[in-house]
Amino acid sequence: MALLDVRASRVHGSGLFVTRPTAAGTRVGEYTGERITEAEARRRYDHTRDPSPQTYLFAAGDGAVIDGLAGGNETRFINHSCEPNCRAVRQAGRVFVEVLRDLPAGAELFLDYALRGSAPATADDRARFACRCGAPTCRGTMIGDTG
């Protein structure tokens, strides 16, 4: 049986789950998709005008962006949490998802998206990217401190 399974999330839409116990430090996958420039990403998307935006863009460094909607794998379904059980690790221009603590079978995977905008985030941006994780330390938005 595959380690990862996409199914309905209690947080938002579809989520990504592990099907068996998974040890801390395990790399469960690579965030894949088409590698594009920021200019191309801005040509494709406009998150500032969408009332309930979703982003599948991942900063890959040096101005490169991975568009998970274009040829991406199941890691694009990982939802956001302000208290995540995974972290995204950028290595040699690639992005890997690594488990932060031991997880039981059936656990949903979460990343802190720490979203960063092409311009400083406004109060309106923070509200539109509202966080629904329910964690005690939830900051109320998926936008990061430097967003």
Add this chain to the structure above:
Amino acid sequence: MADETRKPTPDITDPKKDETTQKDLPTPETGAKEADQVKGGIFQKTSMDYGET
């Protein structure tokens, strides 16, 4: 009742006004190019950086 069939006559008597307006308008070619390059603002997920290994 207002006469809805009457429309205001455009002011074409002031050549200075026309000159300023034309100067501020981008050429069709420039405008199309900019719109194609930048549609709007984006938000990207970010990550820890382990550096290039």
